[in-house]
Amino acid sequence: MCDLMPAAQPAEKIGKMKKLRRTLSESFSRIGDCQGSDSLIKPLDTIPEDRKVQRTQSGFDPFEKPAGQVKRVHSENNACINAKSSSSGKESPKLRRHSSPSSPTSPKFGKADSYEKLEKLGEGSYATVYKGKSKVNGKLVALKVIRLQEEEGTPFTAIREASLLKGLKHTNIVLLHDIIHTKETLTLVFEYVHTDLCQYMDKHPGGLHPDNVRLFLFQLLRGLSYTHQRYILHRDLKPQNLLISDTGELKLADFGLARAKSVPSHTYSNEVVTLWYRPPDVLLGSTDYSTCLDMWGVGCIFVEMIQGVAAFPGMKDIQDQLERIFLVLGTPSEETWPGVHSLPHFKPDRFTVYSPKKLRQAWNKLGYVDHAEELASRFLQCFPKNRLSAQAALHHEYFSHLPPRLWELPDMSSIFTVPSIKLQPESGDSIQVCSKSKATSNSKH
Template sequence: MHGYFGCNAAAEPGYSAFLGTPQICVTKMSTRNCQGMDSVIKPLDTIPEDKKVRVQRTQSTFDPFEKPANQVKRVHSENNACINFKTSSTGKESPKVRRHSSPSSPTSPKFGKADSYEKLEKLGEGSYATVYKGKSKVNGKLVALKVIRLQEEEGTPFTAIREASLLKGLKHANIVLLHDIIHTKETLTLVFEYVHTDLCQYMDKHPGGLHPDNVKLFLFQLLRGLSYIHQRYILHRDLKPQNLLISDTGELKLADFGLARAKSVPSHTYSNEVVTLWYRPPDVLLGSTEYSTCLDMWGVGCIFVEMIQGVAAFPGMKDIQDQLERIFLVLGTPNEDTWPGVHSLPHFKPERFTLYSSKNLRQAWNKLSYVNHAEDLASKLLQCSPKNRLSAQAALSHEYFSDLPPRLWELTDMSSIFTIPNVRLQPEAGESMRAFGKNNSYGKSLSNSKH
């Protein structure tokens, strides 16, 4: 199951993350689009003196620059684990965990202990982790055990630290739930709720495009989850169908926060080696390292088109150049008029690209014209210029969703959309979601994925 795996991304020197809610202090942002997203994050010299201490403290929490070699940070998590991150001799930080358990029977299983979970079957293996289907001995529930191998010389992979840090502070129906964290000398295990498949496998099972009503419900849930993290100034940075888990009831959950980042004060540039190539926006492909939530919204547009059309929106076959050509063939080759600032991007060389004119999206993906307002929404998400992309919050207000029950917009964060009467998935091409849940081979996409 791809959604439980982190990517093998390089770690930024000195980056620290903890098992607690990240502290982020920023001003409010626009909810209509991504334009002006960065401009509302105020530099320190414009902040009142009585607020400056908090901002500076927040800034140091996510400082990506060098830390003293002997620096130790300690944070108490929600499950009462005290985690120290020490810089190792290699310059990377590795965690040391001390647990303070409440009194219990010496033989009774409890959270935070390796013997509290039974491994049932291996689901797949990634670059630094193995995922198992398991069962909790505490409450009998099925879980997914992401077992991360620790190397003594290298410490804990930063993607794992980052994922655990962010997920401990995120509580939403459309974000995978992190139940527990277990640390031993050899492994760090993240215990997630068990979700039986992902959107990639679901689309593979139902080729040719999904039922229009189901596309709408999946997209609504994706935007709900993204709106929640974006309002907390967290970027996912790795949106793709494999990282969207689907339960047997149709609940969609954002997963794999290994590349996610909290956007702190001030805004730092990030690595452009993020997001699988097919879902990577043109600004990042052209070398931009200054991006915000607009990065995720391009991925939303690609996934939206793929669910409707039944094929990937921009399935590059060769390299970055080929990927950009496929994008420009549909959206038009950008220039300073259509995308102010594009000429300043490191990898933009006008002479390298064929000059294409933009076209209606239905010319590239004809099934968009079958669904009211689908083409308009896709066109507002798939904008080459990141500042022109619709935000998650604005997308939820688009006319495409106008036929859904109004109560969906009144749900609390932890409430499922399927608690609203008459909101349910429709059968896909003669096969119900329930039957799919029984027959699906959970975890196969790890080795067989075409992406």
């Protein structure tokens, strides 16, 4: 079963949030010297714009960025910044906790001019994304440049992302190297990862190699279990937010919508998670959710990796999204989902009554992989409390053929340090051409 999140008193929450805003706005401390062996990272595998799959969806989500502003090439965390564009503001004096190069004029961590801009990867509603290189150690970095408004201050999503990532140290979570705070911008400096799962699936359409799906899912659950044990929800799981290194290492990224345990469970927003990966309880207006929210997204991503198509690709609105879910899993009732009738948006007369089907009837490739259908069914449960937790999923029979040593690895050790673990070649390198209907629909990607 999914873990339950502890609740906090509203006064305690408000006090903590104010303290968090004040602390992070006044002084963004250096996270640490850039580390990791990204000298071996290969150039970005680019996909021609006119041949990309458009993973489209309806609007509704106020967290979504206008389609015209965002390229679906990368998550916002795959970014870099130009020294010229971000050093115009006055630097915070408390950001001078850095390593000491031999020369006083040498590049230093925590300074905007320590990074060379290489290319722009995308732009969102409040952040611009660049790929670049550190002048301190020559390593590739990713920078998310957040524009600050004088009257509004630092966007709270940026404060939340920075504060959460400072405390998350795991090989399957993107590493925050550095923070640069000027009058005009706040820049989060991440390790650079050359692609994401969405791009990877676009490059290898028709479903991924079963062994690679197993390794990707194991890493996703490993990183998610780590965050859930710290009472943190990601709340925006989707292929674009799962970065993939050239060696096959998967990293959770983009924690802008993540929430920590200090937020009372009954006041969460129900406008989270990209529509295709949003669970039915949230679609129906529930704001009382826990780690189960993320586990639905895991199930959708699992099916998509195996089948090669999105599990529930809603094309119209929330009603359409729910109909697609109920068509496979069955329309819920009080018997199958206690409390469903009390959810704000559940109106029995609005939904066709469907009986549940075996998942392989909807996604036939699940039947070709041992234990895949059973595991997917444990994630894709309409009743939230029935969904399998990340920690329990790591011990499912689906992973029984993996080396036992994987469960003994320290948090910061990659699964690829185990000699027998490696990605298998994917079959076919063709790029899937998007359909006209997908290309003309609104997309967050």
